[in-house]
Amino acid sequence: MSQSTLQYRQLGFLGRGGTAEAYLVESPEQPNAPFVLKKIRPDKKSDSAVLASFAFEAKTLSALNHPNIVKYLGGQPEQGQL
Numbered sequence: 001m002s003q004s005t006l007q008y009r010q011l012g013f014l015g016r017g018g019t020a021e022a023y024l025v026e027s028p029e030q031p032n033a034p035f036v037l038k039k040i041r042p043d044k045k046s047d048s049a050v051l052a053s054f055a056f057e058a059k060t061l062s063a064l065n066h067p068n069i070v071k072y073l074g075g076q077p078e079q080g081q082l
Contacts, residue, residue: 008037019044020054035073 008025011034015022025037044050061072 016041019047019050036070038075 008027009031010023010025012024013021014024014036020038020040023037023039024034026032026034040050040054058072058075061070062074064072
């Protein structure tokens with residue numbers, strides 16, 4: 001993850017799947033409120049099917065609201081970041 005392109009400070013690497021990686025990060029505006037940033041792997045960023053799936057995931061997450069589901073805070077799915 002390139003820290004210069006993001007406005008977040010990386011606290012740790014959480015894992016890597018078939019199309020994305022997850023990082024624990026914090027925002028300069030809320031330094032004591034870490035959250036997860038999911039990012040498409042660089043080798044998958046040119047795959048239109050992966051980008052479409054990622055955008056669909058963001059849209060679906062934004063419509064959900066339940067205490068047992070991760071809250072979607074926003075992102076840039078077209079750039080591969082949730």
